Each structure stands twice: as C-alpha cells, then as structure tokens.
Amino acid sequence: MNILFHLVLSISFYLIAILIEKLIGPHLEKDEPPLLNHKIPLIGHVLGLIYYGPNYYTSVAEKDRPPMFTLGIFGTRSYVVNTSQIIASIQKNARTLSFAPLIPYVAERIAGLRAELCRTWFVDDGTYTKGMGADHAKLIHHTLYTIDGSLDVNAAVLAELKPLMDEIPSWGDKFGIYKWMIHVISQTSFGAVYGPDHPMNDPQVEKAFWEFENNAGSLLTSAIPWLTARTAWNGRKKLAAGFLKYYKAGNKQASNFVSMRRKLFEEHGFRVEDIAQFEAGMSTPILSNTAPALFWLIREIYSRKPLLEDIRKEIQGIITTSVDENKEPQHTLEVAKLKKECPLLIAAYHEILRLNGIGTSARRVLQDTMLDNRYLVKKDTLVLMPFSPVHQETKAWGANAKEFDITRHLDKENRRPAVTFRSFGGAPHLCPGRQIATLEILCIAAMLIARYDVEPTLGYWTNPKLTYTMSGIATPSHDFDVSMKPLPGTAGNWNYRMGDVKLKFPLASN
Template sequence: MKDIHVTLAPGPHLEAITTQVAHDLNGSIRKLHGKTTRINLLQWFRHEFGLSSTNGIYGPENPFKDPKVEAGFWAFDDNISDLLITPKASFTCPSGDRGRADAWKGFAEYFANNGHEKGSELVKIRHKHAAERCLSDLDIGKLEVTMIIGILTNTVPTIFWAVYYVYRDATLLQDLREEISKIAIKTASEEGEPTWTIKNVDLKSQAQLLAATIDETFRHRTCGISSRYVTEDVTLKGQYLLKKGTIMELPNNALHSNPEYWGASVDEFNPRRFLANPRSAEAKAARGAFRPFGGGASLCAGRHQAMSQMLGALALFIMSSDCDPVSGSWNFPGAHGHTIAAAVDLPSTDLWLNVKPRKNFESDYWRLDPTAKE
C-alpha cells in the first residue's frame, strides 16, 4: 500500500499516467466532432474512461484493449455483491462468474508476457511485491482485476453525474464555459480548423467553479464507506463505546447529507457551495464532513489521478458539445450504491443523449495539453 501511494502521488510517476489519460481523452472527444452522436452516457464513459485509465496504468499491452476482457470486467463489477455471497456462482451468477474469469485470464496473460514492464510504475511495483511472494501469474492477474474496481468504478459514475448536473442547468453550463474559455488557447489545427488547447495545469489552478461542481457532485452521490479496525477501547462523546478488536464502518454519505454541517440547503445541488471563503462559518462547519475519498491513513491513493481525469474530461465535454436527453427532459435517473466496493452511486437507469457539436463552435476542436508546466 505504501508503494501504491508513492506511485500515485504528484510527481513524474503520476504524470506519466495522467499524460496518457489526457491523450486518450482528446481522442474520445475527437470522435464526437462534426456530427450528432446518440450515446448512453454511462456506457460511453465506461468505455472511454475504461480505456484511458487502463492505457495510462497498464501501458501498450493493456489487457483492456481486448473487448472480452473489458466486457468481462464490467460483468464482474455489475455482479460483485452477488458473487461475494454466492457459493456456486457458475449456476447462480453465470455472467458475473464468466466475466471475472475472462478478465482474470487477460491479466494473467499480460503478466506472463511481461506486459507490465512497459506499464506505469504503479503496475510494476504491484507486480514486484506479488512476485516476490511467489504468487502465480493467475493470482497476480486476479489481484489486478480487483485493483481496477478502485481505478474505474468511481470515476465513471462521477463523470456521469457531473454531466447530468451541469447540462440540466443552463446557467451553470454557461458559467463553466465562460470560466474555461479564459484558459483555452486558440490555434489552427492541421486541418485548418480552429483548435482550442486547455492546459491541465491551468484547469487545476484556475477552474475553481469546475472543481467545485465536481466536489458538489461527490457530496451528493458519495456512497463509500471507510472501514476501520478499532485498536483500543474508546468512548466517543462519553456515550458511544467502541470496543477494541471490532470493525467500524463509517458511511461517508451520512456526513455529506447532515444539515448540521451543510446548513438548510443540504439537499440542494449548489455548485458554488465549495467556493465559499475557507474562513467563513459555512466552510468551517463543513470542514471534516467532506469525505468522498475517505480520510486518514487509507485516504484514497488515486485521488490526484481521478481529479485530473475528471477535470479534463468534463472541461472537454462542456466546451465541445451540446447535449439533449432523447426523452426531452433531464429527469433524475435514480441512484443507488450498487456494490459494497463502490464509493459513488451508480444511476438506476442510463441517460440516452443526443450529443452534438456546440452551437457557434461547430467546426472547432478541443484538446488537453497535459505536458505544459506552471
């Protein structure tokens, strides 16, 4: 775990991942250029984020490029709770059981063929620790498929919800476009069409409303639980005895939905909530109550990669595309914490959207530049 945190901390190891992810996101947005595309939003991001994240982490031999491995992983994830409690999964949960076997096989072959040697420092170090303990390629592959739950199953629903919250609110969409246009630089592309470049570094330092919108999305849709082992008897508030040797489950959405911390507007989606002055009473009350990435010793190691990917993808989507729900209105699609492993709600139904080039920018291209420094 220590080495996982090191390889995902800001620095050259993380940059190698975020650079590849940004490059792939540019390709994803380019596919939408110049035409109206009808997409299932969640499915679209499952594929586009699925490939960009895994290309960044597993390198050119990425097993996720095999559609059988990709489909297998999502079948596994969709059925994970059932698989955990079912003894004869091949009878009771056949698609999840088959899916995980396909995903395991792809990753076992990847390690057997030394594909990880061309991948990120993260996968190299994970392989090194497992191989030193004499795990077989199949077992290392199985462990890696579990890691992908962390890598993918929260970023994908987060971007789904962020797109939903932004596009259902025309004012927010307009404000975000104004914010991002201040950092977008116009050049001419090879095809002679205008191309706008957005530096990842500027998104991080100057797109406050964009980041605050993602944070408010997290506040609403967090379903993660931090689990903690109680190492000594402790009494909280003179009232609650936590016994040594037991496990505490801390559901983060209990904090995110408590009016004591967020005030009377707790149930509203307010994208400006996180723009409040940190010294204000409002911000002070909420301090410590915002835990989308958990906290303490096991705070999410992938939070920097996740935020970089979400800021980049949301900025590109907003600047390049208009989108309308095929149903005619932005109805709330329903939400539930789909598996015990998830930290972000999955929508109950996918959104069927017409995505078309942004009005008045029909022929323009939009791209991220992850390499520029401050």
C-alpha cells in the first residue's frame, strides 16, 4: 500500500511538472530553433547545467546534434549554437546580436558595482556606442588590443618573470605545480598591469582572488549572494579592500591602461571605492584563463617525452649564450624569435586551448534576426555559443577531434576558418589581452623547458578531471606535486630579450 501510494504520488508530480512546463514554457514561432525537451520536465536542463557545467552543451550536441536549439528554463528561452556555420552568421549580424548590453549586468553581479553606475554604462538609443561603457571599450582597444598600445605591458611581463623563474629552486624538492603556476601568473600579470605595488603582493589578497575567481559563477544566479554565494562574496570583499588600499596609495607605477582607466572612471562619477570594487570583480580575466592554460600546456608537453625533446630543441635554437667579465655564463631567450622558430610550441599551445576551452560566448538579441537563412532568434533573448561543440567538430578538426594532436595546427596549406577556434572569443568581441596572455604563457613555458626537468613525484603524469568555473579554460580538479631540477649546462644568469619588436603571435582566432 505504501509503495503504491508513493508510486501514484511520483506519477502525479511528474504529470504536474509536465503540465506546468507546457503552460509556462516558451511557445516558439515557426522558424525558431527547435525546443530541446528533457526527460525530466521543468528542472531537467537546470540539473544538467549544475552537474555538467558548460560541458552539458557538448553532451547535448553529441547526443542530438542539432545545429541550434532552444533551451527553455522556467518560462524563459535561450538559444544554444552547436556549429561554426551558425556562429559565422551571428558574427555577420553583430549590429543586432551584441555582447554590450550584458556588460552592465555582469559588472553589477560579478563586481558588485553600484546599480546606479551600471545603469549609466551606456547612455544612448540602444546602439551601445555612447557613454562610459563605449569609452571604456575604446580605451581597452587602444591600450591592450593594439600592438603599439601593449608594448609597455609586454616589457613589464618579461621583467616580472625573470626573478620568478630564477627562484624555482627555493620552492624545495617538491611542490604543487598548479600552486606554483598560480603564484607566478598572479605576480607576473598583476605586476605588469598594476605596477610593483600591486595588491597581489599581499598573500591574503592573492588567496582571496582565487577563492573569488573559482566561485564567481555563483554570484550570477544568487539573489542573496552574501548568504548563498558566500565564498565568492567574501573573496571579492577582501580583494576589493586590497585594491582600495592600492588606489588610495596612488597607483603611481601602474601601466598606461590602469592610469587612463582610473581617469576615465573618475570623469564619469566613480569614487575611489567604486573603482576598487570594479577592479576586484573585473580583474579576473587577467588571470583566470592564463593559469589553467599554462598548466595544460606544461602537462601535455612534459608527459610526451619525444614532443618535449623536439620543443626543447626549438627553444635552444633561440637562446644566445655568452660569458661576462667574471666568466659567468649569460643566457638570453630571444622572445621575438618564438613566433617563427618555435612552431611546435605554438601548435601545442593552440591544441591545449582547443581541447580545454570550455567557455561560452553570449549575445543579446536587439531585434528579431534570421540566422543562416533558417533560424529566427527573437528580440530580448540570449544566444549562447559554447566553445566545446565547435572545438570538437569533426568537419573542421578531423575524426580525432577529441585527441591531442598538434599536427593539425602545423598545416599551413589548409588553414581552418577562425570561427572554428573560439578560445579567445569571436569577432567583434575578441579577448583584448590575448596577445599579452600568450606572450606570458609561452615565455614561462619556454624558459621552464629550456632550464628545468619537471617530474611528478608519483612517477607519472596524472590526467586531472576538468573543473568548470567562470574561466574560458577548464581548471584541473586537483593539484599534484612535482620536482623541478635544473638541466645540465644551464648554470648562469638567464634573461628574456624582446627589444622594440612589435610581436604578434599567429593566433587561430585572429
């Protein structure tokens, strides 16, 4: 009797959920992408996103393989794109599908910026071309996006890296490789952008940053973040306090980008507390993708001995060695030669970005638009473009699209369309700091490979599961200890040298 009662109750709840879903679910027009139903009504997609993270879109793409579908959650509709062909159409319709309207929402939710400041981000008729937000976009373009604008940051990156690579032996016989990478990336990136007095000099601020970054996604959906997104909330609070101290001290040796951004914000009514709050939330792109990308690059290269040796030979070819007056060896890594003389390293970098790129680009639909002459997207909806399905398209990447294979990036005769590589976003919203981040990652990797043998203390390289955070690159689920020992013949002083060369790496999404 008890079993029968629970069975009837379960069936009743199931039928009620189906009925509610039918009543509140999106009612699609003829040409809208097909609605993707879940076997668990009402909450099925929510559970899938919670459990699988961004990889949920990939699992759906593999199972059903619709080029584009509608996802209905609690009466709302979003469109999810699974093919590069549709993405190409979205990029052609940049006037009606834009990321710009989402920026104030992210600034308020992720950064905790005052609502009144977010509301004045754009002050125009809906074209998103006027106001502080538009001025900020222009500032980013001129100071980070262009080669000339980023010269000072590139030079600062190399200056910050040198002592950090020299101090590796001080870490001891064994240490967590990802912990080391997080520290190096934190100090290098913040030092280059914010100057030598940057907030990350305080170990507690550095710890708070990563607590915030790893949990920032919870702030987007939480109505009471101080309670239900407590880890991210507290991490951001400590980070903002660090930035407030930094800005009150004058940020005198900051990069041109930071100095000009502070001036812009003050012109638009930001108090110093507002600037610190904004920086706390929006500084995450500086680090969030760089550390995991470096991890996967080093893991994939060092776990493949033949590849490691081939890449090491490449790097040795761009190192010049001399002897100073004290007969001390002086080794210089010629950074400008990385682009043309280290194709294997750059190909490996592209491949780890492709395999571990799990981000999702989003666009707001500003007016009804027909995509690829077959799919209608309605005004005031979201279009989501997860990286993974496109990065695993067999048409673009071959039958072994899920496997690590750097040769696919070495074939200059058959270049793939840029739209099939999404790790840096897509036009017109490419990551403005992608060249700086690439320089940093490749210079760390090149110096490490040239100078150190890296061995896991377990005796083999584990393959950690992917952890899905707000970053566009999956982070490893756990750290593991390694030993880093200097290679024979590497004693002496080491430096980077780039000079005034305007270096631009051949990135697949350029």
